[in-house]
Amino acid sequence: DAGVTQSPTHLIKTRGQQVTLRCSPKSGHDTVSWYQQALGQGPQFIFQYYEEEERQRGNFPDRFSGHQFPNYSSELNVNALLLGDSALYLCASSTTGGAYEQYFGPGTRLTVT
Amino acid sequence: SQQGEEDPQALSIQEGENATMNCSYKTSINNLQWYRQNSGRGLVHLILIRSNEREKHSGRLRVTLDTSKKSSSLLITASRAADTASYFCATGPGGSNYKLTFGKGTLLTVNP
Numbered sequence: 001d002a003g004v005t006q007s008p009t010h011l012i013k014t015r016g017q018q019v020t021l022r023c024s025p026k027s028g029h030d031t032v033s034w035y036q037q038a039l040g041q042g043p044q045f046i047f048q049y050y051e052e053e054e055r056q057r058g059n060f061p062d063r064f065s066g067h068q069f070p071n072y073s074s075e076l077n078v079n080a081l082l083l084g085d086s087a088l089y090l091c092a093s094s095t096t097g098g099a100y101e102q103y104f105g106p107g108t109r110l111t112v113t
Numbered sequence: 114s115q116q117g118e119e120d121p122q123a124l125s126i127q128e129g130e131n132a133t134m135n136c137s138y139k140t141s142i143n144n145l146q147w148y149r150q151n152s153g154r155g156l157v158h159l160i161l162i163r164s165n166e167r168e169k170h171s172g173r174l175r176v177t178l179d180t181s182k183k184s185s186s187l188l189i190t191a192s193r194a195a196d197t198a199s200y201f202c203a204t205g206p207g208g209s210n211y212k213l214t215f216g217k218g219t220l221l222t223v224n225p
Binding site for chain 2: 004031033035039040041042043044045048050055056058088090092100101102103104105106107109
C-alpha cells in the first residue's frame with residue numbers, strides 16, 4: 001500500500017522564480033493538505049484541497065496556490081519566490097472530511113537563493 | 114499562529130529511561146494528536162486523543178489530556194535510541210476546521 005509521495009525531494013530556486021511541488025495521496029484518501037515547515041519550527045497549514053476545491057486556507061499570501069486533480073493528486077505552486085519561502089513543504093492526505101489522522105509524505109526541501 | 118506549545122524544547126535521556134513531553138494549547142479542541150519527525154523528514158502519526166478522553170495508550174506511549182488546564186502530556190516508556198526525534202502536538206481538526214495546528218516541538222535525544 002503506497003503511502004503519500006512527494007516530488008521532488010530537494011529543489012533550489014532563485015528569488016523571483018516560480019516553483020511547483022507535487023503530491024500523491026495515500027491509496028484510498030481523497031483529501032490533501034499542504035504545510036510549510038521552517039527550520040526549527042512546527043508545520044504551518046497552507047491549505048487543504050477536497051473535491052478539487054480549496055476548502056480551507058491558512059495565513060499565506062496569494063503567491064501560494066494549489067490544485068487538486070481528479071485522481072486526488074495535488075500541486076502546490078509558489079510564485080515570486082522570496083528567501084523566506086525556504087522551508088520543508090509537507091503534503092498530508094486523509095479520508096473524506098479531512099478529519100482526524102493525516103498521513104504525511106517525506107516532504108520537499110525548497111531552498112531559495 | 115501556533116496553537117500548541119511543547120515543553121521542554123529539548124530533552125536528553127539515557128536508553129531505558131522514560132521521557133515525558135508536555136503540550137499546552139489555547140482554545141477549545143475536538144482532539145489532540147502527537148506526531149514524530151525524524152531528522153526533518155515527514156511526520157509520523159503516533160496517537161490521537163479526543164476531547165472527551167483523559168488517557169490513551171499505544172504500546173510504549175501514554176497520552177493524557179486535561180481540557181480544564183488545556184494541556185496534554187506524552188510519556189514514552191523504556192526509551193530506545195531509535196526514539197530520538199522531534200515530537201509535536203497538534204490540535205484539531207474538527208467541525209468546519211480541517212487543519213492541524215502544531216506547536217514548535219520537543220527534540221528528544223536518547224543516548225545509548
